[in-house]
Amino acid sequence: MSRRKLLASLGVAAGATAMLYTAAGTAFGKEQHSVTEAVYGDKPCPACCNIGASITEMPDASAFLNEKINELSSSGGGEICLPPGLITVKSMIVLKSGVKLRGQGDSTVIKGVFNVPTNRIITSPYDSLQTAIGLYDFCVDRSGANAQHGIILGGIHHLRISRVTVRGKSSAESGALGVSVFNAYATIQSQDVIVEGCRIEQSNNFGIAFGNVKDGMISNNVFIDCYRKCIGLEAWGDGTPAYLNTHGIVENVTVVGNTVHASENPANHIGGSIGPAVYVGGASGGTVRNCVVTGNTIRVTDHVCANYYGITVTGAPTLPCEGITISDNSVYNASGAGIYAGVLGCMTRQLKISGNMIMNPSVSGSKAAILLRNVTDSVVSDNKVIGTTHSYAFEEQVGCDRNMVTTNHFAPGTLGVVNLAGANSSYFSSSHFTTYGGKKFMESYVVADDASVVLKSRGNPQRGIFMIASDYGGNYAILVVNGAGAPIVISKSADTQVGATNPDVDGALNIYPNNGTELVIKNRLGSARTITIDSLTK
Numbered sequence: 001m002s003r004r005k006l007l008a009s010l011g012v013a014a015g016a017t018a019m020l021y022t023a024a025g026t027a028f029g030k031e032q033h034s035v036t037e038a039v040y041g042d043k044p045c046p047a048c049c050n051i052g053a054s055i056t057e058m059p060d061a062s063a064f065l066n067e068k069i070n071e072l073s074s075s076g077g078g079e080i081c082l083p084p085g086l087i088t089v090k091s092m093i094v095l096k097s098g099v100k101l102r103g104q105g106d107s108t109v110i111k112g113v114f115n116v117p118t119n120r121i122i123t124s125p126y127d128s129l130q131t132a133i134g135l136y137d138f139c140v141d142r143s144g145a146n147a148q149h150g151i152i153l154g155g156i157h158h159l160r161i162s163r164v165t166v167r168g169k170s171s172a173e174s175g176a177l178g179v180s181v182f183n184a185y186a187t188i189q190s191q192d193v194i195v196e197g198c199r200i201e202q203s204n205n206f207g208i209a210f211g212n213v214k215d216g217m218i219s220n221n222v223f224i225d226c227y228r229k230c231i232g233l234e235a236w237g238d239g240t241p242a243y244l245n246t247h248g249i250v251e252n253v254t255v256v257g258n259t260v261h262a263s264e265n266p267a268n269h270i271g272g273s274i275g276p277a278v279y280v281g282g283a284s285g286g287t288v289r290n291c292v293v294t295g296n297t298i299r300v301t302d303h304v305c306a307n308y309y310g311i312t313v314t315g316a317p318t319l320p321c322e323g324i325t326i327s328d329n330s331v332y333n334a335s336g337a338g339i340y341a342g343v344l345g346c347m348t349r350q351l352k353i354s355g356n357m358i359m360n361p362s363v364s365g366s367k368a369a370i371l372l373r374n375v376t377d378s379v380v381s382d383n384k385v386i387g388t389t390h391s392y393a394f395e396e397q398v399g400c401d402r403n404m405v406t407t408n409h410f411a412p413g414t415l416g417v418v419n420l421a422g423a424n425s426s427y428f429s430s431s432h433f434t435t436y437g438g439k440k441f442m443e444s445y446v447v448a449d450d451a452s453v454v455l456k457s458r459g460n461p462q463r464g465i466f467m468i469a470s471d472y473g474g475n476y477a478i479l480v481v482n483g484a485g486a487p488i489v490i491s492k493s494a495d496t497q498v499g500a501t502n503p504d505v506d507g508a509l510n511i512y513p514n515n516g517t518e519l520v521i522k523n524r525l526g527s528a529r530t531i532t533i534d535s536l537t538k
Contacts, residue, residue, distance in 0.1 A: 054085070056083065061087050061088060062090055069099050073097050077097065077099055088144075089121065090112075090113055092120055095130070101134070101136070113144035114144070119149055120149040127188075129155050133156050134159070135151070140165070141167060143167075149176070155187070155188030155190060160194050161177065163198065165199040174203075177195065178209040180236075189214055190212065203223070204226075206230075207231060209231075211235060211236040212250065215253070218258065223261055225265070226262055229276065231279070232278075235247070235287050247285060248285070250288045251289050251291065255292065256293075264303055281312065285319070286316065293325070294327045298310050301333065307336045308334060309336045310337070326352070331356065340373075341371070344374050349376045350378060353379070357386075358383065362390035362413075369392070369393050372395070372403065373398065373399060374399030377401075377403070381404070383409070385410045393418065415446055416530075450522075470525065497510050502522065504524070509521060521533075
């Protein structure tokens with residue numbers, strides 16, 4: 001269709017005021033433009049886009065927009081440019097293949113105002129595959145009557161969303177921007193999806209979420225006063241209801257360079273569970289694999305609970321979350337753990353947690369800064385934990401196996417540096433303990449009088465040189481530990497007893513091997529002591 005005929009079909013006079021422009025186009029990456037344009041479909045709106053009657057004067061522009069979307073899609077695709085101003089829609093806007101919707105920045109506002117509760121303002125068909133859709137440079141306002149989700153799209157190949165703002169707190173449990181996120185919308189996998197440079201405000205259920213997506217990126221977005229799952233890679237699908245007969249898969253997705261301000265303020269919360277700021281996993285029944293969360297800044301404020309986590313990674317009961325990299329993120333002031341991975345009964349494995357900075361985690365004082373539960377075959381390395389309110393800098397709970405923890409820098413928590421209560425055969429290198437107050441700590445425990453702490457193996461059998469000391473009184477021992485035999489004493493204080501079995505001397509620290517892989521320290525000094533164990537093995 002020619003431009004002249006297209007404008008005539010819209011009922012547009014040559015001298016009319018700014019409204020709408022459409023121009024024929026091709027699928028993303030097929031046109032000859034710059035690298036940025038080829039990747040993002042990001043051409044500037046042509047000068048003649050300010051042609052047409054004012055869509056902002058329509059009491060309900062939804063039928064008009066949907067008609068033009070259908071016409072443009074059926075003619076091969078192109079771009080619809082919207083003017084500045086408030087565009088009111090009272091029915092959902094349904095995007096189709098080949099159509100790009102472009103505004104003039106935040107001055108172009110699409111606001112949903114509905115007579116009955118309506119699940120989304122902008123959407124797409126979920127029962128047939130769509131291709132080459134783009135959203136650029138406008139604002140979606142979901143504060144209108146009966147509006148819920150802002151943008152929910154499903155089953156799209158080659159989707160670009162750039163510089164879109166979703167704002168306004170809905171009166172219902174809902175989210176801002178989702179791609180193949182749940183229920184019927186997850187039946188067809190979306191592929192080649194980029195969401196970048198967007199601004200999400202006061203999302204109470206999710207901010208930006210991918211639910212059944214392959215090959216995607218969530219980059220350089222800003223989240224303001226968001227409550228739950230500001231960013232979510234949550235694979236959907238457990239085979240029910242009947243229309244969802246396959247499991248969703250999120251794979252090969254990168255989350256990079258985002259700035260997240262998560263707020264626990266109840267005013268931002270309508271329904272749903274609390275937190276985390278970033279969620280990666282298949283708790284809803286699907287698989288998440290080979291994804292990267294890197295270079296993001298996460299800050300949590302308005303603390304009202306003990307369980308708002310910075311980043312959470314979990315698998316599903318029968319399908320794994322695997323091959324996930326969590327690297328070089330900064331997490332500030334989470335009321336729960338800074339990074340929490342795994343859950344009982346679910347498969348979480350092959351994680352790489354490295355280079356993250358966790359500041360002031362567990363404001364509530366009840367969680368570890370980095371917490372693993374039922375996680376296997378993973379690496380935790382080169383992370384930094386700074387603060388005073390977390391219980392431990394690092395904790396492994398039940399079900400952890402075959403993990404490696406190395407070269408981290410851990411500030412002690414209120415209960416110690418490391419808690420290995422749930423470790424099975426995890427390996428800790430002697431170089432992972434931080435410089436803190438002039439000493440390299442391996443572990444630190446508060447041990448009650450007449451109670452013991454069991455140090456698990458750093459190798460098998462346990463070998464190495466260790467210094468063990470209490471927090472005051474001068475009790476110490478420097479030992480060579482070599483399996484199940486009696487430790488060899490290099491030096492010790494008089495009130496420290498070492499033997500092949502429990503010396504059990506009152507008024508002393510009693511140190512002895514429990515077996516070939518465990519060393520026991522029993523406190524019989526008459527009061528609770530903080531026992532610090534420093535590996536001297538290089």
